[in-house]
Amino acid sequence: MLQAAPGVRVVAIFEEMLRRHPDLDAGIRRTLERRIRAWRAIHGPEQEVIFRQVHEPGRLGLSDFTEMKDEEVTVAGVPLDHRLYHFRLMWSGFEHAHVILGGESYVALAEGLQNALWAVGGAPTEHRSDSLSAAFRNLDADARQDLTLRYDALCEHYGMTPTRNNRGVAHENGGIESPHGHLKAAIKDALLMRGSRDFDDLASYRHFIDEVVSRKNRRNGPRIDAERAVLQPLPGARTSDYEETIVTVTSSSSFTLRKVFYTVPSRLIGHRLRVRLYDDRLDLFIGGTHLMTLQRGRSFNNGAHGHVVDYRHVIHSLRRKPMALLKLVYRDQLFPREPYRQIFDRLIAALPERIACRHMVELLAMAHERACEAELADLLAADVAADRLPDMDALRTRFAPDPAALPDVVVELVPLTTYDVLLTGEAA
Template sequence: MPGRHVTDHQMRLFMKLRQEHTTEIAAAKASISRATAFRIKQDPQLPSQKTKPRERRRPDPLAHIFDAEVVPLLKAAPGIRAVAVFEEMLRRHPELSEGVRRTMERRIRSWRAIHGGEQEVIFRQIHEPGRLGLSDFTNMNEIGITIAGQPLDHLLYHFRLAYSGFEHAHVVLGGESFVALAEGLQNALWFLGGTPLYHRSDSLSAAFRNLDADAKEDLTRRYADLCAHYQMTPTRNNKGIAHENGSIESPHGHLKNAIRDALLMRGASDFDDLDAYRGFIDEIVSRRNARYGKRIDAERAQLQPLPGRRTSDFEEVVVRVSSSGGFTLRKVFYTVPSRLIGHRLRVRMFDDRLDVFIGGTHLMSLRRGRGHASGKHDQVVDYRHVIHSLRKKPMALLQLVYRDKLFPRQEYRRAFEILLDRLSDKQACKITVELLALAHDRGCERELAERLRKILDAGDLPDIAELRTLFAPDPARLPTVNVHLASLNGYEALIDAHQVGDAA
């Protein structure tokens, strides 16, 4: 073929074939031209025997420094990068050209192949159906998800079966924790309909950080109890050895890429609420699982049966309601109805909510807050819990610690700021508190907010009397209905008459 050199194999093949075929046929079978065939007949020496060793076309630019300086550096610091060695040589020898970087990198790579230390070997494993499930968390902040325009700081809990590739993902609002692991793992197992023999996770370093020895032991025990409830043997990969969790570490990237692609096709990364975003993640994971439907069905048959019920996926603490009308938990202040002041409450902490109990009675569920990374406390406030007391002391609103969290919607905060700017502090606080009370008493929080937006956009101030008339009826003006209960003597007479009739 033109432009290609004849190899020793082609030449040997031609010499063998020409003993039984003509020169033209033997050349064709050896994939060489007729002219080359006649040239080979004249000179039967193999091509490799004719090749002269290639000599350098220019002086070796590293000859005077590689053995003398580079090699000692590689021996002293085996893990050093080739680019760092090159930069050091440039510093020592300014006359070196930038163009020898690749030459030095190739020379270092060749030296390490012969004289370098041993490297870690990754041992590929055979995965059996129903044997191993893996859990891990991955940070999703780089995706840029927003909820109603506000950035969502969150992780994604990711569960995967090593054999079939079944996946489950769960949005985690806090950091890596036992509560998040327990909730996400149990959701995955109950959706799957069975449990594997082994469950592997990383060391959950974030969950153990800043914990004392007793807390770490308690967390380890709770994780062991969780796995025992589902008849799974808990295992962990060695700290810092990510490839031991490779069956889920690599799918992290694939799942994130699928989410990015779906967001691009969706045309926006903003969602109306958290439930909408969670539904979006569930849909993507379901599509990915559909590709492995047959393998997943085959593995389901090998899974262990589920227990009769779920186990706890929460952390329970006891708090006391202070005179401020709430309690502080994990650097977050939560308001509760003032009738609970002085009471001790049991709080079950889930990843996204708190369930509040007094004794064995469930009182309410609260959105879970998170303390700031800087150490600053946060507040989760419901104005309905404190509005009755605030009406008695409206000036308390002016310097209230959690004032910004008290307003249920942006329109109420905007109204307060404009009132402060145009009226006295006392009038502004009184009108704002009455607006909140009106929203609570008449159950018109959204409608009142829309009305306030129109009033403020027009440059006017809200008129409480007019708004009360607009959102009538006033509960104080509702007619009183008196119900007169019948005397029980009439029922007694009916019973006696019925008994007399039966006797007759």
């Protein structure tokens, strides 16, 4: 069997022997494993040899991505689908990790790599990544060529020679594949000691990852300092770590990019916007003027479009057409917090559709105009828990401006002759 199929597993041979000879004792497995191992040492095929390399300080930096699904991290109670971009200097062991919300892409690589280089204060002469096969996925030949050129330009900006692993040969990136496991083990230990895997926001989680990596770097402090001294100096500024495109805002006060629907203020309807697409955000420009930053959304694995909706962008129009809420394509994404969605379900079940929509739109308008989104959400959550509808009159009274609380502002005018002191330089 070993000669006919050299790659067969020992357990398969063991099970076949028991099938052919039922009288054999199952306890022979360990003996069989030792004998097969000895036979392969004498008669087995040649194996691939790993050649250990001599590494010089300042020469090689490595990049790769690693999945974080097993850590079950949540942000504000919502599971965080993410991975880590991981950079390492081969000689000193300096590490840097950056939380990536999307898949492996050039944007994620460019942002993470530049963050790492500026954190260590220099650049190695060579940068090695995997084959970027994940970033190339679903791209046509022109897009792949453009991605390759952009990666080469990124490395050239920092004076690094770009190299890539051969696809499917994992050990060629062994200098960072193994540290992946050590880093994730350190993160897991830190999460256990923290006592919770939930974070208030993404910034808190990123700060947590930075602290874990910093502790690992402190153990290699002397070697990192020695390598830092021979790294290439950084250029005067970072290069682009985003993709740029042009979108047109439609009459629905929105645009669609990468199968994700985004709302923007209605004053931008009809305008062409320049969008800088980062891993976790979109920066919007009109001409050279920065307008706003939006959270980046993702489409679903089944091909369905994603939605990034801000109710404040459309609430003024929705107040004039409240029935539009009933069949709105992005209705569930319009609600800023879960209690708003739950209370709308109760309104629809208990009231005529027109009245329910009007009440819901008024609640959203109240949250926006009175800057009470969180407080109002707490009151609505209490109504849901008590199985009752919101008291609209009471809410209007509670969140209406109180004239008695408005400050009485008195402006005292001074004589214009007082300003003459500015011309004479004399003290008043």
